[in-house]
Amino acid sequence: MKKNIFPNLITVAVLLAAVSVFVACGGTGKNNSRGKLEYSLNEDGASYTVVGKGKFNGEELIIPEEYKGKPVTAIGSGAFSGCKALQTVLLPETLTTIDDRAFSDCVMLGKVYIPASVTFVGDGAFGYYCGEDDNGYLLIDDFAIYGNEGTAAEEYAYKNDIAFYRYSAYAPNKEGDFWHYSDGEIVVWEVSLEHFTGVEFTGETQMGRSLDHDFDEEDESYIANILEETTALIKEGEDFDAFWQNNIEIYNLKNELETAIEYCSYEFYMYGTSNIRDRLDRLEDLLLEMKKWRNGLQRELYNSAFKSTYFGDATDEEIEALLEGDAPDEYYEYQAQMNDVLSEYSMTDYYDMDNFERIEELYVSFVESAQYLAEYNGYDNYLEYLYQNSFGRSYDVALTDGFFELVVEYVIPAYYETRDAFHNDYAALSASDKAIVDEFLRGDAFLRGFDEFYAYEKTIGGDYEEAFDELWREDGAFFISYDNYYGAFTGYYPGSYDPCVYFSDGLHDIMTIVHEFGHYYDFTYSGSCDYDLSETQSQGNELLYLAFLKNSGFYSDSVIKVIFEDKMRGYLQSVVLSSAVNEFEKMVYNDDDFTFGEARGYVDEIIERMGLENDDFGVWSYWHVVAVDCAGYYISYATSLIGAFNIYKLASTDFDAAVEAYKKLVDYWEYDIPDDIRSVYEYAGLKDVFTEDAFIYFFGD
Incomplete structure (x- = not known):
């Protein structure tokens, strides 16, 4: 209501x-x-x-x-x-x-x-x-x-x-009254809530119902007032107890504000309105102001009558050494600049080529602020910082040099071969079989049903089956959108360690659902901090699912062959594009003076290194989509897919062994295996993706 x-x-x-x-x-x-x-x-x-x-x-x-x-x-x-x-x-x-x-x-x-x-x-x-x-x-x-x-x-x-x-342009998946156009006439949708085999869909899910918090504009005003009041207490230097109580309250308010930002971020993804974006910007600005205030707090205390009470017996030399850790105002200016870029980018249609020039301008500003923040934290560049701090990788950027060369040697030829096979085999299908393929690849599985996925999760069993029941049958936290933010993701629900899943319009196909459920399974039982490993858990789930379908009897051999070829050409293209973007980012962040217009030359150089005369893979348009708000991330898609190919290869000869290998990608923590892709792959019996053996195992010599 x-x-x-x-x-x-x-x-x-x-x-x-x-x-x-x-x-x-x-x-x-x-x-x-x-x-x-x-x-x-x-x-x-x-x-x-x-x-x-x-x-x-x-x-x-x-x-x-x-x-x-x-x-x-x-x-x-x-x-x-x-x-x-x-x-x-x-x-x-x-x-x-x-x-x-x-x-x-x-x-x-x-x-x-x-x-x-x-x-x-x-x-x-x-x-x-x-x-x-x-x-x-x-x-x-x-x-x-x-x-x-x-x-x-x-x-x-x-x-x-x-x-x-x-x-609603599509048949709705929640309770309520909906309509659409049919031959120019208004027609009311007949809504069925039985969307999944064995699963009763309950309409609005936990994720939509509980996305609420009591942090409001009065709290925002209160924060501004208490910061001002506490600053005045320090300058007066008369009531340390009052200052200290305020300081504790400010710390707690900061935690509340961070949680409110999480909630607001999820609201923006799900509902996508500009007023939510404005509120999110306002909260992020307020948090930055709080951090800046706390950063300068000890310097203010050092210069106040509270100095001896706060610092105790510490000498001036010891205090000065402590204060050297305070960030300069410039640090917060660059952080604000980065926030502004991300805010505008989130409201930009980055698939529209008419916006590319503006995206490049935003990217130059983003790189400038990102490089400063990385160097301030002791890193050579922002990409090095991201690898170690944001994505939990156990390897450094340099290791990906050889990986890209292997992609060029093995993946690009395989892509062209698979693409051509798909076009030929799809053309040979009957009209009815083409319809089956199209429905599988692009149909709304929330409406079509989960028959195959239901059988698959029963086959995998164990913790996987329990996670499936928890999400789809026990009122788990998921949100299915027919509008707004384009994407699918799994994360932890704000203020908790409960995983939740989001699916936007256009991403309701069964393979996207299987992909995100791989993340959900991981988030439920292990919650890997290594993003390469986390993506293997989702991509591996997709490839294992395809292997299951080959012998499941749900589809004819000719249909499943075309489905596999279409998905595989997409996976191969993702490996190429993701590794190409990683090369692009290495060039950008190793450039001490990256400026507007240089991006085109970098992309052309990468295309030449790929041995291509034209940008067949769309590297130029792809980096505009991912390099701003997903900086440094996409190499995880490339490495994880090579690992997922290994799982598929194993499943083609021994499905049960592949299932056990896949489960080890999640249960490794029970055996004190380090949380990184190379250690867990070794434990699961998979090839190291940074070696040629991993490529030869799937693609052949």
Whole structure:
């Protein structure tokens, strides 16, 4: 249910206004034939309002998008009130305002679609008729409004207790009333909550229900006030106990703020609105301000009357040595610069080539701040910093030099071979088999069902099966979106160690679900800090699943062959692109003065090293998508896929042995195996991905 976001005083005022509107009603006028509508030029001189029905009194009303070459943006108060025969209204997408009683007393009008462009719907605009004996306006029975979630249409329906149907291009996977277009007509979705074999989908999941916290604008103001108050206490130097209590509270508030940022980040991923992004930016700025304040706290105390109380018997030399660890203001300026870049990037369509120039500008700014922060922390460059601190890798950047050469030698030729085989084999399929392949590769598995996945998890068994039950059958934390942020990810739910999974629109296919469940399985039982290993747990799950399907009987040999070829060409392309982006980032972060325009030359050099005349793999567009908010990450996709190929190769000859190898990628911690890809691979019996043996094992000599 949509929350009332207005203060009580305003709500009361609105309700009183609504009451005054419906205390009486006037006459209906004559029923006349269709005629021209009446318009009034708006004050801006650039748009029109429909102010009257003219001679119209028909069954179907079409409000035009334009009148005299200018857009129609509003429908005036009472403009179509009393149109007794009116049954259908078509409103243009140019419309922004529908005033009070615009369609009141239209007794035959049972439903209306209100475009998302409409930002204001006045009192009694739809759904009311004049009762007998002048007893005011009453709701029309079964009246319904069709519109988009989060719009003025929904707010009006909620306020007036009118049925509201939300638009959904796809069959919805949650309870509620939804509609879509079919041959230009509005059609209500028939919703079934039985989406998974053996799994009853419960509508809104735990992840959506509990994404709430009580950190609000009052808390934000309180933080600003307590920082100011505590600074004043230090300068006064009279009440150390009061200062100390404030200091403890500030520490706790910082922890609360960090949790609130986690919540807000998840809200942004799931709902993607600009107001959430604005709030997230505001909270991150506040956290940075708190960190900056705490960073300078000891210097303030050193120069205050609290010096001896706070530092005790420490000598000035010892205190100065301690204070040398304080970051300069420049550090926080660069951190703020990085935050600004990430914020703008998150709201940019980085797949649109028209935005590429702006993304390059953002990237130059990002690299500048990132390099400073890395060097401040004692690293040669930001990529070295990321490898060791953000992604838990046990190897350094230099080790990937040889890896890229192996990718060029083995993976690129295999990609072209697999791509050509897919095109030939797909073309040879019957129309019905092509439909099966297309549904598997791109169909919405949340709607189609989990038949194969259900059988697979039973085959794997053990902790894997328990994790499956926990997520899909026991009200686990997952969120399925048909809009907003594009991506799929697994993480820990804010403020807890409970894993949760997100799937955006366009990523509801079964292989994405299998991939993310590999992460969920890991997060439930081990929670690896090595991202290469974590991606092996997900990519390995995909490849093991494909091996299972080959002998499962769910698909014919010709169909599963084409499915495998399509997925494999995608995996091979990912290895090439991910390792190419890693090479690109090495060039950027080893450049002491990276500037706008250099990126093109770096990409061309990489393409030449790949032995290609053209950018067949799309390296130029790919780095724009991943190199800003996923800096340093994508080599994990490349290394993990080589490991996953090893699992598939083993499964093709001994499926049970492959299952055991896969499970060892998760249970290694029980045997005190170090949390890094090379150690765990050795424990699982897989080849070291940085050696040629791993490539030969799968691709051959």
